[in-house]
Amino acid sequence: MALHIQILAVSEMAVPPSAVYCNVGAHGEMLGTIQDLTEIPWSDGTVSTGVKHCGCAFYIEDDGHKVLVDTGVGDFDRIHRIRSARGDRYYLKALTPITQQLEALGVRPEQVDLVVNTHLHWDHIGGNLLFPNAELILPAKDLPYFLAAPAWAPHFFPGLSDCVTGMRRVRPVDGEGQITPHLRFLTLGGHTPGSLAVLAEAGSHTIALPGDIVPKYENWENHWPGPGGNVWNLGELAAAYDTLRSRADIVVPAHDWKVFTKYPDGRVL
DSSP states (O other), rough: OOEEEEEEEEEEEEEEEGGGGSSSSOOOOGGGGGEEEEEEOOTSSEEEEEEEEEEEEEEEEETTTEEEEEEOOOOOHHHHHHHHHHHHHHHOOEEHHHHHHHHHTTTGGOOOOOOEEEOOOOOHHHHGGOOOOOOEEEEEEHHHHHHOOOSSTTTOOOOOHHHTTTTTTTEEOOSSSEEEEEEEEOOOSSSSTTTTEEEEEEEEEEEEOGGGOOSHHHHTTOOOOTTTTSSSSSHHHHHHHHHHHHHOOOOOOOOOOHHHHHHHSBBBB
């Protein structure tokens, strides 16, 4: 079996401390467990305490298949324009482009066979079009909200439909199924209607890449779903944590700089 998983940090973002956990309010006792608080210069010119986190994609090689799980922000200028027009207060910093990180691994964009979007929020789909030959696997239940983004669903951005419609092949999925010989998708919902995890079977271990179902180690270690203020269905999200604990023995969050403490070179496997 030849299975390799590499973490690619492609952006840095930030949230207020209360957004790390859901349903804690401004003074919840869980806030005391959050590490790495710092002063954040927000887009509106204000500065206040927050938590910086990375936006990760994952490159996987599985028996000759070249797979990306999520593709990051993509066109940062476009996202800045959209967020500014919405009046969002945010922090967003571009890191090394995903294509440049892949080139360092000896992989050209046109060689990527599959892109799997764990969900269709802007910071997970923005780089899809960089991979012209890839089949796109995405959660079917997210599509209606992605293609006609309602104002009350804040991270389905209008104006990004080409990130899906411009792909060469698109496969909406639901439930559970095979991706490559050692990769499966598992629909869990909670964070978005169709949020899915990618499960990698590595000998006696199962590694889960759950997207924003588990954004940070704080959420996973305290069994506390997050992020607060961005939960589609809290009951589904809580159940997703139970399912992941029963199906996987390693979970890699999508938005936590601590992944590079656990995996200093970004290599999970």
